[in-house]
Amino acid sequence: MNDLEKIVYEHGLLNAKKHKGKANPGAVVGSIMSTHSELRSKAKEIGQIANSIVKNINEINIENQEIEIANLGIKTTEKKKKTEKGLPDLKNVDGMVVMRFAPNPSGPLHIGHARAVVPNSEYVKKYNGKLMLRIEDTDPKRIYEPAYKMIEEDIKWLTIEIDDTVVYQSDRFPIYYEYAEKLIKLSKAYVCTCTKDKFKRLKDESKPCPCRNLSVEENMELWNEFPEMGVGQAVLRVKTDLSHKNPAIRDWVAMRIVDEKHPRLGDKYRVYPMMNFSVAIDDHLMEITHVLRGKDHLANSEKQKYLYEHLNWKVPEFIHYGRLKMEDMALSTSKAFEGIEDGTYTGWDDPRLGTLRAMGRRGIQAKTIIDLMLEIGVKMSDSSISWKKIYGLNRKILEKFTNRYFFVSNPVKIQIKSNKKFSQNNSLKIKRPLHPDFLERGDRELSFNGEVYIPMEDLKDGLLRLMDTINITIFNGQATFHSSSFEQAREEKAKIIQWVPVNENINAEIVMSDNSIIKGLCEVAVRDLNVGDIVQFERFGFARLDKKEKDKLIFYFAHK
Numbered sequence: 001m002n003d004l005e006k007i008v009y010e011h012g013l014l015n016a017k018k019h020k021g022k023a024n025p026g027a028v029v030g031s032i033m034s035t036h037s038e039l040r041s042k043a044k045e046i047g048q049i050a051n052s053i054v055k056n057i058n059e060i061n062i063e064n065q066e067i068e069i070a071n072l073g074i075k076t077t078e079k080k081k082k083t084e085k086g087l088p089d090l091k092n093v094d095g096m097v098v099m100r101f102a103p104n105p106s107g108p109l110h111i112g113h114a115r116a117v118v119p120n121s122e123y124v125k126k127y128n129g130k131l132m133l134r135i136e137d138t139d140p141k142r143i144y145e146p147a148y149k150m151i152e153e154d155i156k157w158l159t160i161e162i163d164d165t166v167v168y169q170s171d172r173f174p175i176y177y178e179y180a181e182k183l184i185k186l187s188k189a190y191v192c193t194c195t196k197d198k199f200k201r202l203k204d205e206s207k208p209c210p211c212r213n214l215s216v217e218e219n220m221e222l223w224n225e226f227p228e229m230g231v232g233q234a235v236l237r238v239k240t241d242l243s244h245k246n247p248a249i250r251d252w253v254a255m256r257i258v259d260e261k262h263p264r265l266g267d268k269y270r271v272y273p274m275m276n277f278s279v280a281i282d283d284h285l286m287e288i289t290h291v292l293r294g295k296d297h298l299a300n301s302e303k304q305k306y307l308y309e310h311l312n313w314k315v316p317e318f319i320h321y322g323r324l325k326m327e328d329m330a331l332s333t334s335k336a337f338e339g340i341e342d343g344t345y346t347g348w349d350d351p352r353l354g355t356l357r358a359m360g361r362r363g364i365q366a367k368t369i370i371d372l373m374l375e376i377g378v379k380m381s382d383s384s385i386s387w388k389k390i391y392g393l394n395r396k397i398l399e400k401f402t403n404r405y406f407f408v409s410n411p412v413k414i415q416i417k418s419n420k421k422f423s424q425n426n427s428l429k430i431k432r433p434l435h436p437d438f439l440e441r442g443d444r445e446l447s448f449n450g451e452v453y454i455p456m457e458d459l460k461d462g463l464l465r466l467m468d469t470i471n472i473t474i475f476n477g478q479a480t481f482h483s484s485s486f487e488q489a490r491e492e493k494a495k496i497i498q499w500v501p502v503n504e505n506i507n508a509e510i511v512m513s514d515n516s517i518i519k520g521l522c523e524v525a526v527r528d529l530n531v532g533d534i535v536q537f538e539r540f541g542f543a544r545l546d547k548k549e550k551d552k553l554i555f556y557f558a559h560k
């Protein structure tokens with residue numbers, strides 16, 4: 001066996017162990033892809049190897065498979081365990097797994113969308129399948145034109161790979177019409193001209209409305225007149241079960257008249273599909289095998305099943321996940337939109353919003369969002385998340401790769417009285433590592449000449465240590481040299497604070513999570529940073545450089 005075959009064999013055995021001795025080649029490839037990212041480019045080759053090796057493994061009985069696992073000393077890796085913890089295996093995998101993310105273009109993506117797209121993406125990786133993006137733009141009232149572009153940008157930011165072909169439902173009206181006609185001809189759909197109230201009254205009593213019994217010919221006539229009808233004058237209904245225990249499912253609306261202008265279609269069409277109609281038709285035609293959606297869509301899945309039945313189509317596997325409750329997070333797209341319009345928010349990336357772009361601007365990492373969503377998984381029970389949780393995950397990532405600097409908020413100048421001579425020409429060069437755990441990154445250098453800025457809030461009577469420099473006593477706003485050693489500062493429990501030289505510093509503003517601004521001064525080493533870089537301001541917190549102005553740097557605060 002060559003190296004690749006060996007890897008396939010080991011993953012195959014583990015997969016067999018999980019599934020009563022029968023491994024699945026797709027799952028084996030997926031498992032390899034998720035633990036050996038370096039092999040992703042060889043997915044195809046691995047797929048071929050997996051087909052033959054899995055066949056051999058499945059012929060070994062379970063007991064001998066166990067012995068092989070023990071003999072070879074195969075262990076599941078951390079990463080694999082984690083994936084399994086969050087995401088259960090997909091049911092009924094038979095051939096290529098095709099999934100989709102189907103947002104409405106009503107705004108950029110927020111963390112609630114991540115709830116849908118992340119597990120979708122993780123599953124297609126696991127099964128070496130395909131993830132499609134379908135833009136559900138069949139309700140002009142819920143379209144925000146810039147969102148078309150924003151959604152793709154956000155998906156990219158999240159590092160999620162989607163199939164190259166983006167499907168726009170607005171391109172597919174002729175297809176929806178074709179199936180509407182087909183259903184009418186099959187007597188599975190009818191044009192209903194009853195008033196809403198009348199239909200509801202009858203439906204609630206499980207009675208058919210008069211339109212339900214019209215002939216196919218009469219229906220086709222109405223269907224042809226449909227585009228000329230007024231808003232609300234008629235709808236196309238899909239026949240279901242009039243005694244279904246949920247009245248909402250009884251003969252649901254598939255098409256209606258819409259008079260608003262569509263940003264991509266203008267007024268080309270008046271007959272518009274309802275969500276359930278276009279979704280089910282597209283899921284089938286796009287060969288979606290597994291539909292992952294929130295449990296608020298349970299009744300919709302139920303509605304859609306009737307359509308699959310009428311058209312004799314195979315129902316995809318529906319997976320419903322629980323609600324995501326977000327404490328202290330402004331989330332609703334419509335509220336965000338209103339706030340942006342009336343100037344409450346600065347834009348879609350206002351730090352108070354739960355959009356992915358707002359989070360990214362603050363230095364929240366895509367990986368944080370992905371890890372969080374995988375931890376929550378796709379269970380039916382509701383989950384809650386909070387900023388605190390997000391910050392905790394993000395801190396773990398940032399702590400390692402960000403460098404440390406001094407930022408002094410609300411700076412006050414102090415001149416340290418001392419019989420030692422500190423002066424411009426006789427300044428101390430203070431070196432402090434960019435990161436104490438990664439000394440190879442080098443040092444920053446600050447010059448100390450006895451005159452420094454410290455944060456206003458630290459100017460209190462008592463002993464202070466200026467980091468890596470000297471210890472000073474503050475009394476009545478006056479600073480006096482006390483001692484030099486760190487040990488002494490520690491013994492006397494001095495507060496250890498950051499500082500910046502008075503003659504060498506840079507203006508900085510930090511936009512906080514409530515959009516308030518903290519002004520201050522940074523040490524000069526931040527001059528080398530690029531927009532987008534994230535730093536850790538000592539004693540202050542993590543922040544992302546958002547903008548470099550001529551005499552000022554603007555950061556967005558991430559978290560402590």
Ligand code: GLU
Nearest residue numbers: 102103104136279292293
């Ligand atoms: N566009 C729908 C939504 O975002 C899709 C629902 C579905 O997953 O079928 O709610």
